Amino acid sequence: MPDTWAPLADRFFEYYESVQGHVRTHLIDHNLRNHLPPPPADLVDVGGGAGHQALPLARDGYRITIVEPSEEMLRRASDLLAAEPTEVRKRVTLVRADGENAVSAVEGRRFAGVMCHAVLQYIEDPSVLLSALAELAEDGGIVSLVVKNQSALVMPPALAGRWSEALSAFDRTQNTCGLGVATRADTVEELGRWLAQREVRTSAWYGVGFFTDWWSSFNAPAVEPGEDLLSVELEASRRDPYRQLGRMFHLIGVRGDGDRATSIPS
Numbered sequence: 001m002p003d004t005w006a007p008l009a010d011r012f013f014e015y016y017e018s019v020q021g022h023v024r025t026h027l028i029d030h031n032l033r034n035h036l037p038p039p040p041a042d043l044v045d046v047g048g049g050a051g052h053q054a055l056p057l058a059r060d061g062y063r064i065t066i067v068e069p070s071e072e073m074l075r076r077a078s079d080l081l082a083a084e085p086t087e088v089r090k091r092v093t094l095v096r097a098d099g100e101n102a103v104s105a106v107e108g109r110r111f112a113g114v115m116c117h118a119v120l121q122y123i124e125d126p127s128v129l130l131s132a133l134a135e136l137a138e139d140g141g142i143v144s145l146v147v148k149n150q151s152a153l154v155m156p157p158a159l160a161g162r163w164s165e166a167l168s169a170f171d172r173t174q175n176t177c178g179l180g181v182a183t184r185a186d187t188v189e190e191l192g193r194w195l196a197q198r199e200v201r202t203s204a205w206y207g208v209g210f211f212t213d214w215w216s217s218f219n220a221p222a223v224e225p226g227e228d229l230l231s232v233e234l235e236a237s238r239r240d241p242y243r244q245l246g247r248m249f250h251l252i253g254v255r256g257d258g259d260r261a262t263s264i265p266s
């Protein structure tokens, strides 16, 4: 299969080094951990890229399978893993496959947690991928999705003063991401409906990236991602009205009847 992510890998790594990248990792990791069972548990990260989201969990004792179609991203995941202690390396398995084929790629295994972060926006019709994600979760397992937020598409053009573009963005469902790739955007309600059709009910949702994400549209203050900044973003990710205008949102679903959630903002 052609590796469409290979030319984007450098810029993707740069993003993770930025303030926005640090905020994203902090928010997703903190909010997800409120819902996961304690380690050790088996997790799968579909479209896990170079393992930026999976590695902190593996360090804390989770066993993680990264399913990823890009050979280049998997190579970079191997490089990052090589710098980890042996016991962390042993907890991570790399599998090359599309998310749509993940169930057969992991030979029908089921997981306590299924992550798919910042992938659905690149998939024109996400229905097959969503079915695979639901199927990968065991009964009571967590499905953790991070997607582009349709409700916030108006923010970048409006903050940049591109008013006619901003006006049309209220009803748009697509834009171009920071890597220059065309992306789809979703709403919490619609994603929740699609998951419900697959026996996954929405348990909680959070915003991802509010204050710092919108700096990049005008004057980015030169600051480090210190504890105060991370705390403010984390609080905003959990509260209305802020979470509604995050650049992305993070939805936590639960497969079947079980529920492991410990803190559930509605």
Ligand SMILES: C[S@@+](CC[C@H](N)C(=O)[O-])C[C@H]1O[C@@H](n2cnc3c(N)ncnc32)[C@H](O)[C@@H]1O
Pocket: 005, 046, 047, 048, 049, 050, 051, 052, 053, 067, 068, 069, 070, 073, 097, 098, 099, 100, 116, 117, 118, 119, 122, 123
């Ligand atoms: C923006 S990166 C996100 C990586 C990782 N989830 C993270 O948050 O750091 C998008 C990833 O989705 C992967 N991807 C693209 N199409 C996919 C598909 N059909 N199934 C699974 N992953 C896919 C790309 O190869 C890339 O690694």
